[in-house]
Amino acid sequence: xQNRYSFKRRLPYLLLAPSxxxxxxxxxxxxxxxxxxxxxxxNLQTSAVPLYHSGLDNYRMVFQVTxxxxxxxxxxxxxxxxxxxxxxxxxxxxxxxHTHLRGLGFCRALLIMPTTLAPVVAGFLFRYLLxxxxxxxxxxxxxxxxxxxPQGILGYAGSALFAIGMVDTWQWTPFFAIVLYAGLLSISxxxxxxxxxxxxxxxxxxxxxxxxxxxxxxxxxxxxxFMQLFNSFDLVFVLTGGGPGASSxxxxxxxxxxxxxxxxxxxxxxxxxxxxxxxxxxxxxxIIFIFRKREW
Amino acid sequence: MSKKNLSRRDFLRMSGTAGAAVAGGLSPLANLSRVxxxxxxxINVLTVGDPWDLALxxxxxxxxxxxxxxxxxxxxxxTALQARLVNAxxxxxxxxxxxxxDQMWIxxxxxNGWIRSLDDFIAADSDSAIDDFVPxxxxxxxxxxxxxxxxxxASYAQxxxxxxxxxxxxxxxxxxxxxxxxxxxxxxxxxGILDQINGMDLDGTSMYGTTVIGYQPVPVVHMYTQLSASYxxxxxxxxxxxxxxxxxxxxxxxxxxxxxxxxxxxGWSPPESINYLWFxxxxxxxxxDIGMFYHWxxxxxxxxxxxxxxxxxxxxxxxxxxxxLPTQTAGGDQVVSLGGWSLGMPSTSANQxxxxxFIKWATGxxxxxxxxxxxxxxxxxxxFSRKSNxxxxxxxxxxxxxxxxxxxxxxxxxxxxRPPAPxxxxxxxxxxLQINQAMTGAVTPEQALETTQTLFQNILxxxxxxxxxxxxxxxxxxxxxxxxxxxxxM
Numbered sequence: 001x002q003n004r005y006s007f008k009r010r011l012p013y014l015l016l017a018p019s020x021x022x023x024x025x026x027x028x029x030x031x032x033x034x035x036x037x038x039x040x041x042x043n044l045q046t047s048a049v050p051l052y053h054s055g056l057d058n059y060r061m062v063f064q065v066t067x068x069x070x071x072x073x074x075x076x077x078x079x080x081x082x083x084x085x086x087x088x089x090x091x092x093x094x095x096x097x098h099t100h101l102r103g104l105g106f107c108r109a110l111l112i113m114p115t116t117l118a119p120v121v122a123g124f125l126f127r128y129l130l131x132x133x134x135x136x137x138x139x140x141x142x143x144x145x146x147x148x149x150p151q152g153i154l155g156y157a158g159s160a161l162f163a164i165g166m167v168d169t170w171q172w173t174p175f176f177a178i179v180l181y182a183g184l185l186s187i188s189x190x191x192x193x194x195x196x197x198x199x200x201x202x203x204x205x206x207x208x209x210x211x212x213x214x215x216x217x218x219x220x221x222x223x224x225x226f227m228q229l230f231n232s233f234d235l236v237f238v239l240t241g242g243g244p245g246a247s248s249x250x251x252x253x254x255x256x257x258x259x260x261x262x263x264x265x266x267x268x269x270x271x272x273x274x275x276x277x278x279x280x281x282x283x284x285x286x287i288i289f290i291f292r293k294r295e296w
Numbered sequence: 297m298s299k300k301n302l303s304r305r306d307f308l309r310m311s312g313t314a315g316a317a318v319a320g321g322l323s324p325l326a327n328l329s330r331v332x333x334x335x336x337x338x339i340n341v342l343t344v345g346d347p348w349d350l351a352l353x354x355x356x357x358x359x360x361x362x363x364x365x366x367x368x369x370x371x372x373x374x375t376a377l378q379a380r381l382v383n384a385x386x387x388x389x390x391x392x393x394x395x396x397x398d399q400m401w402i403x404x405x406x407x408n409g410w411i412r413s414l415d416d417f418i419a420a421d422s423d424s425a426i427d428d429f430v431p432x433x434x435x436x437x438x439x440x441x442x443x444x445x446x447x448x449x450a451s452y453a454q455x456x457x458x459x460x461x462x463x464x465x466x467x468x469x470x471x472x473x474x475x476x477x478x479x480x481x482x483x484x485x486x487x488g489i490l491d492q493i494n495g496m497d498l499d500g501t502s503m504y505g506t507t508v509i510g511y512q513p514v515p516v517v518h519m520y521t522q523l524s525a526s527y528x529x530x531x532x533x534x535x536x537x538x539x540x541x542x543x544x545x546x547x548x549x550x551x552x553x554x555x556x557x558x559x560x561x562x563g564w565s566p567p568e569s570i571n572y573l574w575f576x577x578x579x580x581x582x583x584x585d586i587g588m589f590y591h592w593x594x595x596x597x598x599x600x601x602x603x604x605x606x607x608x609x610x611x612x613x614x615x616x617x618x619x620x621l622p623t624q625t626a627g628g629d630q631v632v633s634l635g636g637w638s639l640g641m642p643s644t645s646a647n648q649x650x651x652x653x654f655i656k657w658a659t660g661x662x663x664x665x666x667x668x669x670x671x672x673x674x675x676x677x678x679x680f681s682r683k684s685n686x687x688x689x690x691x692x693x694x695x696x697x698x699x700x701x702x703x704x705x706x707x708x709x710x711x712x713x714r715p716p717a718p719x720x721x722x723x724x725x726x727x728x729l730q731i732n733q734a735m736t737g738a739v740t741p742e743q744a745l746e747t748t749q750t751l752f753q754n755i756l757x758x759x760x761x762x763x764x765x766x767x768x769x770x771x772x773x774x775x776x777x778x779x780x781x782x783x784x785x786m
Contacts, residue, residue: 043759044382045719048408057758064754065726132568150567155510157736243512244570245733260379262722 031276037269044263058270066254067246068271072278074161075250079229082165083222089169090176095206097181108181111174119171123238126167130154130239157247160240164248167235176221183217184210219290223283230279251275338366339393339650344377346637347594347605348450349396351667351677352658358666359657365650374398381642385410390644393651397446397640399437399710400720406440407718411640413443417652419786424656425682427784430702433681435776436634436710441769442779446638447659448681450594453704454522454633455697456486456619457581457599458588459612462498471588471619473700475707480626483526483557486588490564493587505564506589509577510735513728517714518574518633520731522590523561524554525631525713527624531723531752536711536771542761544752546727547745555734555741562735570735575604582610590621592635593704596697597678607673618697620704634708636679661685668694711771719759726751 038058042050062068093111097104114122129137132152141148149156153163187210195205211218233252236242242249242257255275259268343349349371356367370392372380377396384390385408397405405411418424426434426444433451438444458471468489472478494505509519521529529551533541562570566586569577575598580586582599596618602610623630639655641648657663661684667677668691678695685691686702695701710716714724727748734744756762 041760043719044386044408045404045721046407046759048386048410051760061754061758065722065751065758067729133566151570152568155568155571157738240571241511243729243732244510244736245512245738246729247736257725261375262719262725263382264722 034269034272037265038273040266042265043267044265050266054266058266059274061267062271062274066258066267066271067249068251068254068274070246071242071249071251071254074246074248075230075232075252078161078165078168078232078250079226082168082229083226085165085169086173086176086225087218087222089173090180093173093177094180094184097177098184108178111177113174114171115175117171119168119234120238122167122171123235126163126170127154127239130163151244154240155244157244160244160248164232164235164239167239168229168232172225176225179217179221180214183214187213215290223286226286227279227283230282337364337650338368339645339647339654340391341367341369341394341654342377342380342392343369343371343396344398344637345371345373346450347598347676348637348667348679350605350672351670352449354670354672355663355666358663359654363650363653363657365653367654381405381410385642385644388644390642392642393645393647394639394654395642396449396637398637399635400714400716400724402438402440402445402640403716403718403720405640406443406445409643411445412643412648413445414447414641414652414655415443415783417656418444418783421652421656423660425661426780428661428682428684429780430681430683430686430705431773431777431780432634432705432708432710433636434780435773436708437636437638437681439771439776439779440716441771442775444779444783446640447655448636448638449659449664450677450679451634451636451681451705452592452594452679453701453708454590455593455596455621455700455704456588456590457595457616458619459498459503459586459615460617461615462493462496462503462587465498466493466496468492470617473617473619475620475630475703478620478622481620481622482626482628483523483622483624486622487557487560489588490561494564496587501585503585503587504566505587506561507565507569507572507577507580507586508558508562508589508735509572509574509591510562510565510570510732511573511576512732513725515573515728516731516735517724517728518635519577519591520554520558521713522621522633523558524551525633525709526621527551527554527557528629529554530712531715532717535715535717536769538768538770540717540764540768542717542756542764544749544756546752547742547749551745552741555731555745558731559734559741570732579603581616582612584611592633593697593701594679596701597674597676597695600674605673605676609674618700620700630707631709631712632704632707633713634705634710635714636681665691709773717761719755719761722755722759723752726755 037050039053039055040050041052041054041057097108129135130153132138132155138148138153149159153159191209192205195209200208231252232250233256236248236250236253237256240248242253255268255271258264258271343352353369356369360366378401381395384392397411418426429448430451433448434444437448437451438446456471460470463470472481490505493503496503509515527550529548530545533543533545535542566580569580572580574592577589577591578595578598581589582602598604599616600610600613602608621630621632639658641651641655645651659681661682664680664682664685665688668675668680668685670677675694678698678701680686686698692698714720730744730748733739734741739747753762
């Protein structure tokens with residue numbers, strides 16, 4: 001009787017164990033492997049195998065030979081401002097969709113299209129649209145008297161990163177809009193009606209009812225997009241190659257250069273770990289801030 | 297007709313079988329087993345998407361007809377090719393018998409034992425006519441530590457293209473097409489011409505003096521290093537001559553002067569050329585608003601197209617000529633950048649004899665001539681590495697610039713302009729970034745090169761190359777000539 005009770009109690013853990021073990025192996029093994037490599041001198045340009053234990057040299061070299069701080073600054077700017085812009089633009093579109101105007105059903109179907117494009121395709125599309133000689137966007141902007149840099153939007157250090165953010169915003173705002181629209185649909189009409197009866201203005205209703213009720217969805221959306229933008233590579237690769245100079249270089253592009261162009265495995269592993277630490281800290285701070293006093 | 301319900305067990309069985317079949321068909325392992333199952337009469341060739349690849353694919357049937365050996369050619373982009381090769385070498389899962397090798401990869405591939413030396417094949421096979429190669433091409437593209445690892449299939453030097461109609465309108469003399477005609481032809485003369493033609497109106501088109509290739513890091517390094525090498529810049533204290541000393545000398549006075557003049561070149565270029573790749577610059581010239589520029593020699597024929605390899609004639613056809621590069625001082629020394637592609641054999645190839653037959657054929661004078669005569673969207677292969685091809689009257693009729701190209705090849709030194717030392721790509725990465733930074737005006741040329749010097753020092757020290765404790769080799773052109781002579785006489 002005692003044995004049967006004990007087995008029953010342990011059964012859930014036994015059933016969960018394979019998944020947990022596989023999950024840990026898939027997450028921990030690569031991270032552990034990268035951590036080990038980060039302390040070894042291993043450059044495929046000079047040797048096919050790790051040569052010797054190099055202590056913290058790889059971590060030092062991340063700052064000495066790669067534009068790491070510039071890439072970190074660009075990445076934070078792109079991820080922070082990009083997420084913010086996409087959230088608020090997406091919110092605006094979601095509210096518009098929620099008005100039940102004629103033709104919005106068609107717009108909803110149309111909205112999803114940019115999100116379905118591969119970022120590389122979107123990058124090539126905008127590379128042509130932003131072409132200084134004959135590109136549609138510079139032609140339109142110049143037509144309305146908007147001053148453009150002579151090097152082109154992608155060739156000017158002050159606008160290259162902005163252009164990447166703009167293309168990403170074009171592609172991912174609809175994703176925010178659709179998910180937030182779904183969130184708006186889930187808000188009870190009774191709550192809104194009660195607020196209206198109490199004389200709340202639309203502005204007040206948005207800040208005191210709509211936004212707080214959307215908070216759980218919005219918080220996850222923002223977190224996911226921030227992490228995706230933090231890992232931006234495709235658009236950077238296609239649109240600017242990180243240039244001019246290092247003005248649009250991101251951490252992922254840095255990792256690509258060191259890992260797949262320079263083949264410095266040790267250095268790339270060290271950089272990977274620095275990125276893991278930075279992302280983990282940011283996300284945990286975000287979670288603490290957003291979900292304080294709430295279960296998630 | 298009996299109707300049988302599908303049980304859950306049957307469904308799972310069928311799904312499993314179908315899934316395994318799909319996974320098996322798609323997996324690299326299945327690919328490998330297919331390769332292993334191939335007979336010795338078929339070889340796999342991995343090439344890169346350059347113009348020579350199109351020409352090669354057009355004539356490869358001739359090889360199969362002559363030898364009975366089938367050829368599967370797979371073409372990849374530059375980065376994808378390098379990634380695929382390194383991955384295959386590391387996991388020893390390579391399926392290629394012949395590979396296209398960039399000159400910068402040879403030290404890495406050779407030192408790691410990933411490709412095998414061709415010395416034995418060359419020595420044992422008198423048909424290889426190794427002494428027919430322009431020695432500078434073989435030296436720059438194929439040798440490392442006194443062994444021949446690959447054979448050149450496409451060699452590129454650098455030279456000038458200029459608009460003859462614009463020169464006529466400006467009252468300028470034609471530029472020298474040979475070194476003998478060059479006399480006192482200097483970079484300062486070149487800049488003077490650019491200053492004169494920049495902004496000129498030609499048939500209603502406002503002309504730019506020139507265009508640069510500014511995209512960082514690799515494209516800008518390819519173009520900039522030609523100028524800096526002409527100014528006498530060397531990357532290291534001593535390389536390729538022995539003993540190797542990789543202490544960087546990249547912030548030398550000559551290089552600072554070159555970077556200042558590079559910025560002058562950019563000033564006469566379209567502003568957007570800071571973001572130009574190789575073909576962007578070529579295409580811009582072919583579209584008609586560039587007066588003169590220098591580039592890799594394949595552009596001597598590529599600019600006949602309106603776009604890259606489009607086959608549509610460009611507006612500058614018959615309105616441009618080619619010329620030799622100037623020197624920094626009148627009658628001074630010249631060093632020309634020499635690059636390109638060669639064919640090598642992975643150590644893992646199971647069909648080494650067939651692979652050698654293919655390498656010998658594709659880099660041979662006859663196949664190279666056939667590639668030059670391919671007319672698909674125009675004649676688009678003149679990147680010969682053999683002397684006999686440059687002497688060929690038929691090829692000279694198709695490509696009238698071959699004389700100028702050969703003159704540039706003979707001044708070529710791929711080991712000085714962009715030294716193929718181990719970890720070259722890391723150095724190129726930071727160098728290109730700094731040149732590009734100087735173009736944006738964010739830093740001065742002095743600051744850019746000072747930073748490059750520090751980064752080179754850090755990278756080279758971090759990779760155990762300063763001090764260099766491995767054996768050096770006196771990697772000179774004379775030693776390559778001696779190697780050619782010794783292999784030819786066997």
